[in-house]
Amino acid sequence: MSASRKGPAWLEPLSHLVLLAAVAFALYPVLWVVSLALDGVQRPVARAIPWPDSPSLDNFRAILFARGSSGEWLFVRQLTNSIVISAATALTAIGIATPAAYALARFPDFVGAKGGTKALLATQMFPGVASAVPLYMLLDKLRLLDTRSGLVLVYATTAVPFAIFQLRGAFETIPKDLEEAAMVDGATRFQAFIKVVLPAARPALAVTALFAFMSAWNEFILAATFLSRESAFTLPVALQRHVGEFDAAWGKFAAGSIIVSVPVMALFYALQKNLVGGLTSGGVKG
Amino acid sequence: MATLSLRSIRKVLGANAILKGIDLDVQSGAFVVLVGPSGCGKSTLLRTIAGLETPDEGSIKLDDKDVTRAEPRERDIAMVFQSYALYPHLTVRDNLAFGLRLRGESESKIKARVDEVSQMLGLGALLDRLPKDMSGGQRQRVAMGRAIARRPKLFLFDEPLSNLDAALRNQVRIEIKKLHASLGATMIYVTHDQVEAMTLADQLVVLNSGKVEQKGPPLEVYARPASKFVAGFLGSPSMNFTDAVVSDDSTSAVATGLRAPIDRQRFGALERGRKVIVGIRPHDVTVRKGESSAHGYRDGAAPTEIIVSVEVVEAMGFEAYAHGPVGGAPFVARVEATADALPRRGDKLALSVEPAHVHLFDPESGRSLEGAS
Numbered sequence: 001m002s003a004s005r006k007g008p009a010w011l012e013p014l015s016h017l018v019l020l021a022a023v024a025f026a027l028y029p030v031l032w033v034v035s036l037a038l039d040g041v042q043r044p045v046a047r048a049i050p051w052p053d054s055p056s057l058d059n060f061r062a063i064l065f066a067r068g069s070s071g072e073w074l075f076v077r078q079l080t081n082s083i084v085i086s087a088a089t090a091l092t093a094i095g096i097a098t099p100a101a102y103a104l105a106r107f108p109d110f111v112g113a114k115g116g117t118k119a120l121l122a123t124q125m126f127p128g129v130a131s132a133v134p135l136y137m138l139l140d141k142l143r144l145l146d147t148r149s150g151l152v153l154v155y156a157t158t159a160v161p162f163a164i165f166q167l168r169g170a171f172e173t174i175p176k177d178l179e180e181a182a183m184v185d186g187a188t189r190f191q192a193f194i195k196v197v198l199p200a201a202r203p204a205l206a207v208t209a210l211f212a213f214m215s216a217w218n219e220f221i222l223a224a225t226f227l228s229r230e231s232a233f234t235l236p237v238a239l240q241r242h243v244g245e246f247d248a249a250w251g252k253f254a255a256g257s258i259i260v261s262v263p264v265m266a267l268f269y270a271l272q273k274n275l276v277g278g279l280t281s282g283g284v285k286g
Numbered sequence: 287m288a289t290l291s292l293r294s295i296r297k298v299l300g301a302n303a304i305l306k307g308i309d310l311d312v313q314s315g316a317f318v319v320l321v322g323p324s325g326c327g328k329s330t331l332l333r334t335i336a337g338l339e340t341p342d343e344g345s346i347k348l349d350d351k352d353v354t355r356a357e358p359r360e361r362d363i364a365m366v367f368q369s370y371a372l373y374p375h376l377t378v379r380d381n382l383a384f385g386l387r388l389r390g391e392s393e394s395k396i397k398a399r400v401d402e403v404s405q406m407l408g409l410g411a412l413l414d415r416l417p418k419d420m421s422g423g424q425r426q427r428v429a430m431g432r433a434i435a436r437r438p439k440l441f442l443f444d445e446p447l448s449n450l451d452a453a454l455r456n457q458v459r460i461e462i463k464k465l466h467a468s469l470g471a472t473m474i475y476v477t478h479d480q481v482e483a484m485t486l487a488d489q490l491v492v493l494n495s496g497k498v499e500q501k502g503p504p505l506e507v508y509a510r511p512a513s514k515f516v517a518g519f520l521g522s523p524s525m526n527f528t529d530a531v532v533s534d535d536s537t538s539a540v541a542t543g544l545r546a547p548i549d550r551q552r553f554g555a556l557e558r559g560r561k562v563i564v565g566i567r568p569h570d571v572t573v574r575k576g577e578s579s580a581h582g583y584r585d586g587a588a589p590t591e592i593i594v595s596v597e598v599v600e601a602m603g604f605e606a607y608a609h610g611p612v613g614g615a616p617f618v619a620r621v622e623a624t625a626d627a628l629p630r631r632g633d634k635l636a637l638s639v640e641p642a643h644v645h646l647f648d649p650e651s652g653r654s655l656e657g658a659s
Contacts, residue, residue: 175369175371177367177369177371178371178373178374180336180338180358180365180367180371181365181367181371181372181373181432182373182384183337183338183357183358183359184336184337184338184358184359184363184364184365185359185364185384185385185388185432185436186359186385186388186389186436187359187388188357188359191388195373195384196373199373199374199375199376200373200374200375202375
C-alpha cells in the first residue's frame with residue numbers, strides 16, 4: 001500500500017481528501033438528525049453546521065415515556081410489536097424458504113420447479129403497495145387487521161420469495177460432495193441436510209434472516225394501512241404520527257429515528273462475523 | 287474386508303451411456319485401481335459402488351449381499367473424495383467422529399477410534415482445528431482418517447491425490463500403500479495417473495469409454511497390453527506406434543526406418559504383407575553404438591533396426607529421451623544421459639529391440655495380435 005507503489009506521493013493525501021469529502025457527504029444528513037434530536041426546538045433552522053441551540057434529551061424522553069389513551073407505556077408496546085413482527089417474519093421466511101431453496105438448488109428438474117421459480121420471481125417484480133388493497137380485504141375477512149399475525153402474514157408474502165432466491169444461490173455454492181460424504185458416512189439425506197448443509201449455509205441463513213428482519217422492521221406503508229390502534233403500531237408508524245398535516249415535531253421525529261435504528265445496528269454488529277461468510281472455505285479443495 | 291462383485295453394470299446419463307456393461311470381481315483385501323482417461327466412466331463406476339448413483343442395469347453384490355438399490359448408508363462403505371469433502375464447520379476430531387456418531391457408537395468407543403486414527407496418520411496436533419486452517423496435505427489426511435475411523439467393509443478413493451503437489455503426492459501414495467498393508471482392507475481406487483495406478487494396484491482395471499479394456503496385475507497389463515489403447519495409456523513416455531507391414535518372410539514388421547522382429551511364439555505366423563501397428567516402448571530400445579549417426583541406416587543390414595533422425599533431445603538427468611520420426615510417426619527412444627553418449631539434433635540413431643518387446647496391434651480394431659492367429 002506504499003505511495004511509491006501506488007503512484008506519485010501527492011496522490012495519497014489527495015485520495016484521503018476525496019474520501020473525507022465522501023464521508024462528510026454521507027454523514028451530513030445523519031448529523032442533522034442527531035442535532036435535531038438533541039435540540040429542544042421542534043422546527044429546524046437552516047444552517048451550515050448542524051449543532052443544537054439548546055441541547056437537551058427532552059425529545060428522547062418524550063418518545064420513550066409517552067403514554068397511550070388508556071395509560072399504557074406506548075413505546076414499550078410498539079417496540080415489542082416491531083420486534084415480534086420482524087422476528088416472526090424472519091423466522092417464517094427462513095423456515096419456509098430453507099427447504100424450498102434446497103429443493104430448487106439440488107433437484108432443479110422436479111415437476112413445477114421452473115414454473116414455480118418464475119412465479120416466485122414475478123412476485124418480486126411488484127411493489128408490496130400494489131397489493132395493499134387486496135391484502136387489506138383479505139386481512140379484514142380473516143379478522144387479522146390490527147394484529148401482529150396479520151402483518152407477519154403480509155410481510156412473509158414478500159420475504160419468503162426473496163429468501164428462497166437468496167438461499168437457493170447459497171445452497172448451489174455448497175459442494176454436493178459434502179452431502180454425499182455425509183450419506184456415505186451413514187446419514188440419510190435429511191440428516192446430511194441438517195448436520196452438514198445447514199451449518200455450512202449458516203452465513204447465508206444469517207444474512208437472509210437479517211434482511212427479512214430489517215425489511216419488516218423498516219416497513220411503513222403496509223403497516224400504516226393495516227394498523228389503526230395506537231397500541232398495535234409498529235415503531236415506523238408511531239414515528240410518522242409526530243409529523244402531522246398541520247404540525248411537525250421534527251425533534252421528536254429525529255429522536256425516534258435514532259431509537260428505531262439502534263436495534264438494527266446492534267443486530268448488524270452481532271451478525272457481522274456471519275456477514276463476512278466464508279464458512280465453507282476449507283471443506284473442499286478449490 | 288469384503289468381496290465385491292459387479293455384473294453387467296450399465297449407466298446412462300442423459301443421452302450418453304457412461305457405463306456399458308462392467309463386470310468386475312474384487313477379492314477380499316485386494317487393492318483394485320480403476321484407471322483411464324477423463325470421461326471413461328471410472329468415477330461414475332466408483333459412485334455406483336458407493337450408492338451415490340444407481341445403475342440402470344446390472345447388479346452389485348457386497349459380501350454376497352445384493353446392494354444394487356441400497357442407500358449409501360446401508361452399504362458400510364467409506365469414500366475419500368477428490369475434494370476431500372471435509373465438513374467445514376466441524377473440527378478434525380468431529381470430522382473423524384462424524385460417521386461413528388451417526389451410527390450411534392458410544393462416546394468412549396468414538397474417542398478410542400479417533401485417538402487410534404489420529405495416531406496412525408499423525409493428526410494428533412490438528413484435532414481441534416477446522417478444515418480451513420489446514421494445508422491440502424493435512425486435509426487429505428483427515429479425509430483418509432475419516433474413512434479409516436469407521437472401519438468400513440470397503441474403501442473407495444476418488445482421485446484422492448490429484449489436488450496435491452507432486453512431492454506430497456508421492457509421499458501420500460506410499461502412505462496409502464502402507465495403510466493398505468497394515469489394515470488389510472479391500473480398497474478400490476480411481477485415478478487417471480498411471481504412476482499411481484501401477485504402483486498401488488494389486489489388480490489394475492483399465493477403463494475406456496465405459497468398458498473394461500483390460501484387467502490384471504499391473505506388471506502383466508504393462509508387459510502384455512491387450513490393446514493399443516492400454517499400451518499407449520500405461521508407461522511414460524508413451525509407447526511408440528508405427529504403421530508397418532509384415533515382411534515377406536514373416537519374421538519382421540517393416541516401415542521406413544523400422545524393422546521390428548516378430549516373436550512367432552506370441553504372434554504365430556502372420557500373413558506376409560499384412561498391415562499391423564508396431565508398438566515399442568521408449569525404454570525397450572538399445573542404442574547400437576558405433577552404427578549410429580555417421581553410419582546411417584543400411585537397408586537389410588541388421589535383422590532388427592530402428593533409425594531415428596533426432597529432432598529433439600530431452601535430458602532428464604538420470605536418462606534422456608531422443609525424439610524423431612520413424613515410419614512417418616513420432617518416435618521416442620530412451621538413451622543414456624551421459625554427456626558423451628547424448629545424441630544431438632540431426633544425429634541418426636540406430637536402435638535395436640528384443641523380439642519380446644515388440645507389440646503388434648490390428649490397425650482396425652486396435653486389439654493386440656498376440657495369440658490372434
